[in-house]
Amino acid sequence: MEQRRNLYFYYHPSEELEQQLMPLYDIARESGFEIVHHSSDANIIIAIGGDGTFLQAVRKTGFRDDVLYTGITTSEEQSGLYCDFNLDQFDEMIDSMQHAPLEVRRFPTIEMNVNHESSFLCLNEMSLRSSLIKTIAMDVYIDDTYFETFRGDGLIVSTPTGSTGYNKSSRGAVVDPKLPCFQVTELASLNSNRYRTLGSSFILGGERELTLKIIQDGNDYPIIGADNEALPVRNVETVHVRLAETRIKTVKLKDNSYWDRVKRTFL
Template sequence: MKYALFGNVKDVNIPFERDDVAPDIVFSFGGDGTMLGAIHKYKNYLDTVKFVGINTGRLGFFTDFKIDELDKVISMIKKDEYRVNSYNLLEYTLKSKDYELSGYAVNDIAITNPIHTQIIDVYINEKHFETFRGTGLLISPPTGSTAYNKSLGGSIIDPHIKAIQLTEFAPINNRVIRNLSSPLVLSEKSKIALKFEENENIFISVDGKFLAFNHLTEVNAKLSDTTVKFIEKMDTKFFDKVRRAFISKD
């Protein structure tokens, strides 16, 4: 068993072989942001690597264990007494006139324009759905439904459900311009394409990190067959996490 450490961690004793290049298990110490960083670092090993979230902060959907439970986690791994949950990532492709860039998102990809109103033609399964006018759009898999998506009024989706969601930033609605003005949840086989009339001042972020890409003309997104695997407690329930995060500490 080979392991790697990620995050702000010192003086931990893990009785496995250390391998920060190609580990079997990655121990992420921090919150959800740290875990996202760990997943992106080891994105080329997602077929084989599992992630363990050790929460050193206040809240985390991806961090199932507290720092004082580290010995318990190690014992669980040794005895093979844990559950592995696999969640599908979002697969995206950015296009310009001259080149393309593809990648994966755990939480979301956001396309916004802080300077002026965007005009975006939205296609679902290659059929024109609407011409969006507003600040921008966010596409997320279920794992991202409790993140930026929720702040925009999007739906919370159980991550075991295979779906993708399209959520709006500040849509314009008046007697001349109409937008859907609602989160849109699509089935796992659905494909979203966003096409842009203007591509200046567009801000692209993937899992909260700015992505430099000039002269964007199109974004394609779908639910990927690639998954990220988390080691979790046997009794972990998603909606218990939702309740603790947004409703009650109990």
């Protein structure tokens, strides 16, 4: 950690949190770290507020692959699949970053391209859902091969780390982040004599590309989610999804693997 000394804190400002952070800044400075006010000057970005804040921190700071991201929860009740520490353990975090054996964990991201025009990165998942009180229909292609016509509430495409979120709540599988892949999960698909889909989630390898062609039946303004944000995209015709080259680096502490976190969160 000798080369990484510039800390940037990302959080949702509040008077209470500001007061909690003041002594933490002092601890960081006394330990030889510098607090910077712009994320572009940082080589360690600390998100305070749980997994949702961590996702926003990564997005708002541009999915940088040249920094270490670290997550800190503000209470024991907050989920922490991306967070190694609680706010009360900040001095322990600083000590660990200076002295404990650390590994860098690299989380995969997916890239979504809409209408061959706008591209977006996602650390957790992208979702495409109907904005109307009716089903949405789309032709699904794997690489350039037609796979199925989906009709239902929508689809989720998740990364391995994102598989524990929206995907899991929709009965998708939890995937090891060491696997270079992404997962496609249905939301309330219609399966009848007229409509037929696979009816289960499926996992695509890192070299695959998924193409969703929206059937233009009045539902050409679907809700497109990128992690925990909705994208204001109109007249959606095609969405291409693939595994991105960008990897988000986080600190991995000893005896705190991804599966340790899954066990701690769900079991």
